[in-house]
Amino acid sequence: MKRIYSMLLLLSLTSVLPGCTENFQEINTNPNAPVDVQPSLLFRKILFDYGEQMAYEAFVAGNLLGQYFTAIDFNLFDRHSLSEPQYGGNPWPFIYTNLRDNEILLQKSRTNVAFGVYEGPALIMKAYMAAALTDLYGDVPYSEALQGKSGVITPAYDTQESIYTAAGGILDNLDKGIAAINNYKGATALDGDILYNGNRNKWILFANSLKIKALMRISGKVNVKEALQKVLTEGNFIKANTDNAVFRFSLTQPNNFRMSTARIGDYNLFIMSLTSQELLASLNDPRVGVYFRPTAAKPGTYKGLLNGPDASKLSISVADYSLTGTIFREESDKLYANYMTAHETSFWLAEAAERGLVSASGKEWYERGITQAFAYWLTALPAGYLSIAKVAYAQNGQNPIEQILTQKWLGNINNAYEGWTEYRRTGFPRLKTISASLNNGLIPVRMPYPGTESALNAVQYKKAADKTQNNSINVPVWWATR
Numbered sequence: 001m002k003r004i005y006s007m008l009l010l011l012s013l014t015s016v017l018p019g020c021t022e023n024f025q026e027i028n029t030n031p032n033a034p035v036d037v038q039p040s041l042l043f044r045k046i047l048f049d050y051g052e053q054m055a056y057e058a059f060v061a062g063n064l065l066g067q068y069f070t071a072i073d074f075n076l077f078d079r080h081s082l083s084e085p086q087y088g089g090n091p092w093p094f095i096y097t098n099l100r101d102n103e104i105l106l107q108k109s110r111t112n113v114a115f116g117v118y119e120g121p122a123l124i125m126k127a128y129m130a131a132a133l134t135d136l137y138g139d140v141p142y143s144e145a146l147q148g149k150s151g152v153i154t155p156a157y158d159t160q161e162s163i164y165t166a167a168g169g170i171l172d173n174l175d176k177g178i179a180a181i182n183n184y185k186g187a188t189a190l191d192g193d194i195l196y197n198g199n200r201n202k203w204i205l206f207a208n209s210l211k212i213k214a215l216m217r218i219s220g221k222v223n224v225k226e227a228l229q230k231v232l233t234e235g236n237f238i239k240a241n242t243d244n245a246v247f248r249f250s251l252t253q254p255n256n257f258r259m260s261t262a263r264i265g266d267y268n269l270f271i272m273s274l275t276s277q278e279l280l281a282s283l284n285d286p287r288v289g290v291y292f293r294p295t296a297a298k299p300g301t302y303k304g305l306l307n308g309p310d311a312s313k314l315s316i317s318v319a320d321y322s323l324t325g326t327i328f329r330e331e332s333d334k335l336y337a338n339y340m341t342a343h344e345t346s347f348w349l350a351e352a353a354e355r356g357l358v359s360a361s362g363k364e365w366y367e368r369g370i371t372q373a374f375a376y377w378l379t380a381l382p383a384g385y386l387s388i389a390k391v392a393y394a395q396n397g398q399n400p401i402e403q404i405l406t407q408k409w410l411g412n413i414n415n416a417y418e419g420w421t422e423y424r425r426t427g428f429p430r431l432k433t434i435s436a437s438l439n440n441g442l443i444p445v446r447m448p449y450p451g452t453e454s455a456l457n458a459v460q461y462k463k464a465a466d467k468t469q470n471n472s473i474n475v476p477v478w479w480a481t482r
Helices: 002-016 039-065 092-111 113-137 160-165 170-183 200-217 225-234 274-282 342-354 362-376 400-411 417-426 451-456 458-467
Strands: 069-071 245-248 270-272 336-340
Touching: 039 069, 039 092, 039 113, 039 245, 039 270, 039 336, 039 417, 092 113, 113 160, 113 170, 113 200, 113 417, 160 170, 170 200, 200 225, 200 245, 200 336, 200 342, 225 342, 270 274, 274 400, 342 362, 342 400, 362 400, 400 417, 451 458
Parallel strands: none
Antiparallel strands: 069 270, 245 336
16 A cells, blocks of 8 residues: 555656756756847947956056056066066956957847847957957967857967958958948947947947058058058048047946056055156146146155166155056046047057158148147147147157157057057157066067966967067067068
């Protein structure tokens, strides 16, 4: 009887309970961990995450390499030991993370007609982030990258030349991005767009400004004259601050500038560099009061320190030097995450004109860039500023190329890897030999590949490292070679 009872009980339970595999996936799926995401949310995430992370990198690492700031402690990076990033100095992972997410967005736009509106902006962002990556590191995984699902987990490194000029590269994707926007006839809004609030025409302005930048960056290696003149003649690029590709930070989380809420001790590690002090003082430039604070020891005085001090051998009092400005902390809601601006575009065109690559007035674009940069930084342009000895274009023995690059450097303090990158391309502005160099007194000319590459992509990494003298930071990238 006991056995019969047990069998009857089992049969009754079988009739009531579902089979052990029925609804298995539904039961074992976490509803708070989605496996897919709407394009609008993904698009917003890419734009904000890349912009926020690069703004932070600009402050804690780019500004050291570009000699806008110096660090008074925990500063091996400032002393040019670039394989030992501390507060920042390793943009590789977040650039690739956002390139991966952008690739997902691009594929969604091409496989679902309802999402086609995202194809153009995704192509433009792919070009933008690929340029940032290769400009910093040189040759990088590109054409085989981001294909882990297809089984490619050790991608080859593409040459920087091909990343810029080959099919599917930077210039090609900018053209394809513009074409995709022009050809889109659907009614779907470009949601999640924190740069232009869905205005696709402004994405075309952004793309054409990026094309000017890309062409000029490789102009020492490739004949870009015809392509540059075409963009200038068509005139469909960023010309006004209202068209800047930027987003504004808030004072509070989650959309705040990261350094605005950092510990005060961490924030105060970054002070004015001697390079900034001398350049701003030589131009009598009022933006010094936006970028920095007067010293606590001598109110009204701005003082910088030579980059790369050995903190173990110096006694440095923060009160003797200028801390970074309130726009980076107390008033950081006035600060923008910077993708591309009117003033940067104008300075690129001024240089192109001065080098004879376009038919235009270098002086006009230079002065226009200065005016736009002052407005961008909420600073009144002093009467007569454009006429003072070191600012007046090609006057008083001044080198106009150096003037253009110096003014571009001054305007890019919130996008500071650009200042270092332009120094690597042109030698301007004139950066200083640092105080206690860990790189034999040399200013680095590329970022080193991160250690994770030698561990996870060893064969391909070795090929790239061999081309750069064992991943040396003193081997220039392709567009900087002569």
